[in-house]
Amino acid sequence: MKKTVIDLLLLENKQLNKDNFLLKLQSPVPVSEIFPGQFVNVEIKNAQEIFLRRPFSVLDVDYKNQTISLLVKILGRGSKKLTESQVGNKISTILPLGKSFTLPNKEDKVLLIGGGSGVAPMLFLAKICGLPTENVHILIGARSSSDHVDIEEYKPYGNFYFTTEDGSLGEKGYVTNHSVFTTNLNQFTKVYTCGPDQMMKAIGRIAIKSDLFCEVSLENMMACGFGVCLCCVEDTKAGHKCVCTDGPVFNVNELKW
Amino acid sequence: MVNLGVKIHNLDLKNPVMTASGTCGFGEEIADFIDLSLLGGIVVKGTTLKHREGNAYPRMAETPSGMLNAVGLQNKGVDNFIANIYPRIKDIDTQIVVNVNGSTIEDYVALTERLNELEKIPAIELNISCPNVKEGGMAFGISCPSAEAVVKAVRAVYSKTLIVKLSPNVTNIADIARAVESQGADSVSLINTLLGMAVNAETRKPVLSTITGGLSGPAIKPIALRMVWQVFNAVKIPVIGMGGIMNATDAIEFMIAGASAVQVGTAIFIDPTIPVKIVDELSTYMERHKIQSVNELIGSLQC
Numbered sequence: 143m144k145k146t147v148i149d150l151l152l153l154e155n156k157q158l159n160k161d162n163f164l165l166k167l168q169s170p171v172p173v174s175e176i177f178p179g180q181f182v183n184v185e186i187k188n189a190q191e192i193f194l195r196r197p198f199s200v201l202d203v204d205y206k207n208q209t210i211s212l213l214v215k216i217l218g219r220g221s222k223k224l225t226e227s228q229v230g231n232k233i234s235t236i237l238p239l240g241k242s243f244t245l246p247n248k249e250d251k252v253l254l255i256g257g258g259s260g261v262a263p264m265l266f267l268a269k270i271c272g273l274p275t276e277n278v279h280i281l282i283g284a285r286s287s288s289d290h291v292d293i294e295e296y297k298p299y300g301n302f303y304f305t306t307e308d309g310s311l312g313e314k315g316y317v318t319n320h321s322v323f324t325t326n327l328n329q330f331t332k333v334y335t336c337g338p339d340q341m342m343k344a345i346g347r348i349a350i351k352s353d354l355f356c357e358v359s360l361e362n363m364m365a366c367g368f369g370v371c372l373c374c375v376e377d378t379k380a381g382h383k384c385v386c387t388d389g390p391v392f393n394v395n396e397l398k399w
Numbered sequence: 400m401v402n403l404g405v406k407i408h409n410l411d412l413k414n415p416v417m418t419a420s421g422t423c424g425f426g427e428e429i430a431d432f433i434d435l436s437l438l439g440g441i442v443v444k445g446t447t448l449k450h451r452e453g454n455a456y457p458r459m460a461e462t463p464s465g466m467l468n469a470v471g472l473q474n475k476g477v478d479n480f481i482a483n484i485y486p487r488i489k490d491i492d493t494q495i496v497v498n499v500n501g502s503t504i505e506d507y508v509a510l511t512e513r514l515n516e517l518e519k520i521p522a523i524e525l526n527i528s529c530p531n532v533k534e535g536g537m538a539f540g541i542s543c544p545s546a547e548a549v550v551k552a553v554r555a556v557y558s559k560t561l562i563v564k565l566s567p568n569v570t571n572i573a574d575i576a577r578a579v580e581s582q583g584a585d586s587v588s589l590i591n592t593l594l595g596m597a598v599n600a601e602t603r604k605p606v607l608s609t610i611t612g613g614l615s616g617p618a619i620k621p622i623a624l625r626m627v628w629q630v631f632n633a634v635k636i637p638v639i640g641m642g643g644i645m646n647a648t649d650a651i652e653f654m655i656a657g658a659s660a661v662q663v664g665t666a667i668f669i670d671p672t673i674p675v676k677i678v679d680e681l682s683t684y685m686e687r688h689k690i691q692s693v694n695e696l697i698g699s700l701q702c
Contacts, residue, residue, distance in 0.1 A: 366668040375458065377456065
């Protein structure tokens, strides 16, 4: 799919909880096809110390209304500034970037595990994977119930499970402590995850041990997002690979985990 | 209709806007965004004799109005370039320049000899200014005798346009420029990145795996302009200016300071359409100022 630099119109900027915002952006032209795991590189305007764009994975695309939704979690100055954007602002983006998750086959039973803003591509994947609800299981981890984002809209697409570190929602602990993980993990044919590095590493190692197909989405710091700066490299079994163009999605077997 | 053509020794550029090495891959990576044939030239990613994995991650730190990088010349080596990349890019209707790197003079010479055979590579940019490699690179570019030695050796085996990329990490860049001119360089390009550093106050650790890295972006523009002006006044060969160019005004400033052509680098990371926008806006500027040939701008600083 052809990559473009394009100004999108901010249609909606909704605060979901303390640190998470939902930004809905409208394109003046039909949106090119975007798949779960692909990302958008967003320019942060009027911020003196911010020079580079910030990458955000896509939460949803509405081709009919030409909108793209991003889940923006405040992690630093760039994401914070972006969440301060006003409806009606023009936001410069480069899209679509990166490789998506491998879409499951009809006979697959999948486990999607999201943490932090990594929830976005998991919800997107659940929505478009085309599998019956009983074969889509979504596990979302957070520190506390107040960090969880509302997934009501996505309930029709799968079975949801939650963990919190303080036990305030779902099972207490990390995602890898959840019963869906500790019992009967082998019912799944594919595991997908996006979230904090430590979480994905824990999941990835278990998947390797269980000989389970597992794809993870890496978040290495990048300057360009389209494979020219060579800054976001991951040291894979096949040498340095650009997370922005060879990834961000990698099969866990490619990584030195 | 304004005339945008400039000449760098024997190298005819349809306009003075090139893309800088290490910021546009081999051109193909930005072909979705722009028509590459609208560029004056493309300087492809730094190439070495052998495959290089480059430095460990993290290799980048954002800084005020710029960034540090410590990529360390990651590339698949000249054999891969000739076998796999050159056939794909050789017919792009622009001047393709290869950025040449080495750890030893022998490396530079061997690599140059390979590139001399390539019909559609009319020039090389000899990089004696990479701050991110342990051996060679910048070491050649920070003293007159070593700069002279490498240029002399490469000149002996290279018949086409030889551009030498200078390091700003020196006491007097004009001295280095004169030294490489004396050994037969056809042009100098400047500036490469300035050696810099970033520290994480929370962890007390360096941000980059290599501790230090090369600073680029608008933060370095005033230094680059000053150096272009100094070098323009020190040598007779054409100067290619770069360092923080983000728009046509920046490019024009470099030309007024003495640059015959410019390279756009870090700006591409923010917006890969910038080099072509600069070409368009340069025409508009010339029409507005009733300048017929862009050559009238070169070194036109009125002190």
